[in-house]
Structure formats: C-alpha cells, structure tokens
Amino acid sequence: MxxxxxxxxEADLTTATSSSATAPxxxxxxQPAVIALVVVAAFVGCYIGLQRNPQPHRVPVAVxxxxxxxxIRRVLGDSVxxxxxxxxxxxxxxxxxxxxxxxxxxxxxxxxxxxxxGGANGQSTTMAVKSLIGAYAHGSGQRLTTVDVVxxxxxxxxxxxxxxxxxxxxxxxxxxxxxALGLANHLHLRHRFWLxxxxxxxxxxxxxxxxxxxxxxxxxxxxxxAFALTLLAAAATFTTKLxxxxxxxxxxxxxxxxxxxxxxxxxxxxxxxxxxxxAARAVSALLPPGAAVRAVTDLSYFHGAQAVQPLATLALWAxxxxxxxxxxxxxxRRRTRVTT
Numbered sequence: 215m216x217x218x219x220x221x222x223x224e225a226d227l228t229t230a231t232s233s234s235a236t237a238p239x240x241x242x243x244x245q246p247a248v249i250a251l252v253v254v255a256a257f258v259g260c261y262i263g264l265q266r267n268p269q270p271h272r273v274p275v276a277v278x279x280x281x282x283x284x285x286i287r288r289v290l291g292d293s294v295x296x297x298x299x300x301x302x303x304x305x306x307x308x309x310x311x312x313x314x315x316x317x318x319x320x321x322x323x324x325x326x327x328x329x330x331x332g333g334a335n336g337q338s339t340t341m342a343v344k345s346l347i348g349a350y351a352h353g354s355g356q357r358l359t360t361v362d363v364v365x366x367x368x369x370x371x372x373x374x375x376x377x378x379x380x381x382x383x384x385x386x387x388x389x390x391x392x393x394a395l396g397l398a399n400h401l402h403l404r405h406r407f408w409l410x411x412x413x414x415x416x417x418x419x420x421x422x423x424x425x426x427x428x429x430x431x432x433x434x435x436x437x438x439x440a441f442a443l444t445l446l447a448a449a450a451t452f453t454t455k456l457x458x459x460x461x462x463x464x465x466x467x468x469x470x471x472x473x474x475x476x477x478x479x480x481x482x483x484x485x486x487x488x489x490x491x492x493a494a495r496a497v498s499a500l501l502p503p504g505a506a507v508r509a510v511t512d513l514s515y516f517h518g519a520q521a522v523q524p525l526a527t528l529a530l531w532a533x534x535x536x537x538x539x540x541x542x543x544x545x546x547r548r549r550t551r552v553t554t
Contacts, residue, residue: 249467256471260479268489270294270342276305278319286318289350294343306330309363312516315488316343325356332364334515337373339486364515367433375431376510377483379421380503383443384473386417387450392466394451395458403540410451414532418444434513442513442521445528446506452535453502459542477503499524502531 272295277283283298297314299305305317315335320327329347331340344360351358366373390413394406401409422440425432432439450473457465457472480487480494481504487495498504505524512521 245463249464253467253470253475256475257479260475261484264479264490264494265485268338268342268485270339270346270489271492271495273316273339273343273346273486273488274314275343275347276308276314276317278302278305278317282318282320285354286347286350289353290346293346302328302330306363310516311519312512313519315339315486316347318347320356327351327356327358329358329360330363331360332515333362334364334366334373334511336483336486338484338489342486342489367431367514369429370431374483375425376507376514377478377481379425379432379443379510380446380481380483380506381474381478383417383421383446383506384450384478384503386421387414387447388454388469388473390414390417390447391451391454391458391469394455395466406455407536407540410455411448414447414451415444417447418442432510432514434510438513438518438521439510442506442509442525442528445525445532446502449502449528449531449535452532452539456535456539459539473502477501480504481507483507500527502528505531 270293272292274295274297275286276297276299277286278299278301280298283296286294287296297305297308299308299317302317302319305314305319308314309317309330309332312332312335315332317330318327319330327347329344331343333340340362348358367375369375390410394401394410397406397409418440421443422432422436426434426436426439453473454466454469457469459465461468476497480490480498480501482490482498487498487504490498499508505527509521509524509528512518512524
C-alpha cells in the first residue's frame with residue numbers, strides 16, 4: 215500500500231528536487247575561490263619572497279682614482295658597478311645627482327678610506343654598500359669613514375614615506391576605477407572620464423598636502439610632487455578601468471595583481487631595486503608604483519635630477535590606458551555591425 219506524504223513533506227521534496235535541478239554551475243563557485251587564492255599567494259610570495267635573501271647586483275658606486283677603482287672591481291666583482299671618477303668631490307657630486315648610490319675615495323699615502331653614501335636611496339641599498347665596502351676595508355687593513363651626504367627627512371627616518379604614499383595613491387585610483395566600472399549603465403563615458411580625471415587630480419593633491427606640508431615626511435616641492443602623484447593616480451585608475459572594461463569581472467583581480475601586488479612589491483622602496491632578483495628588477499621601473507617611488511625620491515632628495523623618465527612612464531600608462539578605454543565603444547559597435 216502506497217504511503218502518502220503530508221503537505222509539508224511534499225513541499226520539502228519539491229523544493230529539494232528543483233534546487234538540485236537548478237544548482238549553479240561549478241564555474242560560479244570555482245572562479246572567486248581561484249582568484250582569491252591566486253591573489254593571496256601572489257601577495258605573500260612577492261612581499262616576503264623578494265625580501266627573503268636580497269643580494270646586491272651591480273650597485274653603482276663611484277670610486278676615485280684608477281688604482282682604487284681596479285681594486286674594488288677585482289675584489290667585489292658583479293656586486294658593484296664601478297664608476298671611476300677623478301676625485302672625491304666629483305664622486306660626491308654624482309651621489310647628489312643620483313648617478314650612483316655611493317662614492318669611495320682615499321689617498322695612496324693613507325690607510326683611510328671615505329665612503330659618501332646617498333641614504334635617501336633606501337636603507338637596504340645603503341646597508342648593502344656599507345657592508346661590501348666595509349668588508350673590503352677590513353680585508354685590506356684600512357679604516358673606513360662613512361658619511362651620509364643625502365639623508366632622509368627628519369620625519370621619514372626609515373625612508374618608507376614614498377612607498378606608503380605610492381601604495382595609498384595606487385589603492386585610491388584602483389578603488390575609484392572599481393566604482394566607476396559599476397556606473398557604466400548610469401553615466402555616459404564622457405562623464406566617467408571627467409570623474410576619473412578630476413578625482414585623480416584630487417587624490418594627488420590630497421596625498422601631497424598630507425605627506426608634505428602637514429606631516430613633513432616628504433620634502434619634495436608641492437607642485438611637482440602633486441603632478442607626479444596625479445599621474446600615478448590616473449595611471450592606476452585608467453589601467454584598472456581598462457582591464458575591467460576589456461576583461462570583465464576578471465579584470466579587477468588582474469589589476470590587483472599588476473598594480474597593488476607586483477607593482478608595489480617591486481617598487482624599490484622597501485628593498486632597493488639593485489637588490490631585487492633579475493626578473494623583479496626588470497619590471498621595477500616599468501610599472502606605475504615603481505616609477506612613482508623613483509619620482510618621489512628624486513624630487514624629494516636629488517632636485518629632480520632623474521625624475522623625467524619615471525614621470526614619462528607614468529604619463530604613458532595613464533594616456534595609453536585612457537585611449538584604449540575611449541576606443542572600446544567604437545570597437546564594440548564595429549564588432550556588432552560585423553556580426554549582424
């Protein structure tokens with residue numbers, strides 16, 4: 215004899231059957247899980263892995279005198295890139311222009327060596343040079359005097375203000391673009407461009423005023439610094455918008471990896487670019503955060519002597535990304551005509 219289920223049991227059975235019939239595909243569960251795991255693996259791997267065992271590689275050092283230059287090149291090998299100079303004053307001038315990170319000098323009739331370092335190049339780089347030259351001086355029985363001719367600002371004793379500033383501005387641009395992607399159905403593309411551009415300028419100004427005049431941690435001139443940070447914000451904003459526009463939901467995680475993870479970890483602020491592995495060193499100056507850190511350091515401590523190249527890099531990222539975002543509707547319309 216068949217047993218009849220009650221109304222409640224029949225309703226539960228119907229719900230379970232329909233739920234199993236309409237279960238979401240595995241891809242909907244798998245995609246966010248994989249993205250999250252990739253992001254955490256990349257973040258931890260980059261930030262910890264790159265600082266695990268830093269090794270100096272061709273750190274530029276000016277050395278006064280042909281004899282001393284040859285001796286340093288022979289003893290230290292590829293750890294340093296020796297720039298022979300005529301005298302100590304010329305070497306010190308190269309440090310102040312950021313052509314080299316340190317300058318070594320000493321008289322032939324003396325057992326003393328002098329090492330002028332540009333501390334603003336970063337603690338890790340400066341310590342590596344001091345260690346290398348110190349080992350040479352100890353081995354040769356000479357006494358070494360070290361002088362920091364380009365020290366950090368008083369309120370940035372660890373030299374991390376540039377890194378935090380670049381990270382914060384990049385993050386702000388990333389968040390701005392992420393929000394703008396959700397406004398595609400509410401704002402015309404022209405209005406979104408005005409929004410992204412205007413807020414990028416505001417981000418650059420706010421970061422400059424807080425880090426410079428208010429906190430006194432970044433001694434760069436206000437207008438050049440604001441210009442550099444505006445370019446960084448625009449580069450991060452339009453690059454994130456570009457990836458989100460062309461790649462869809464995957465674009466934002468890709469931007470996270472490119473800008474916030476790889477870009478900031480290889481920027482050369484927490485560990486000097488001359489101490490990075492070769493692959494990281496190759497991309498360091500080409501990504502917006504690395505270019506921004508270089509521009510901020512040059513403007514703050516080296517009178518902008520090497521700032522043109524990083525500023526040009528930031529401008530190219532912002533301009534090319536904005537151009538490609540602007541061309542996307544035209545490409546989509548052309549594709550629609552071809553398919554119809």
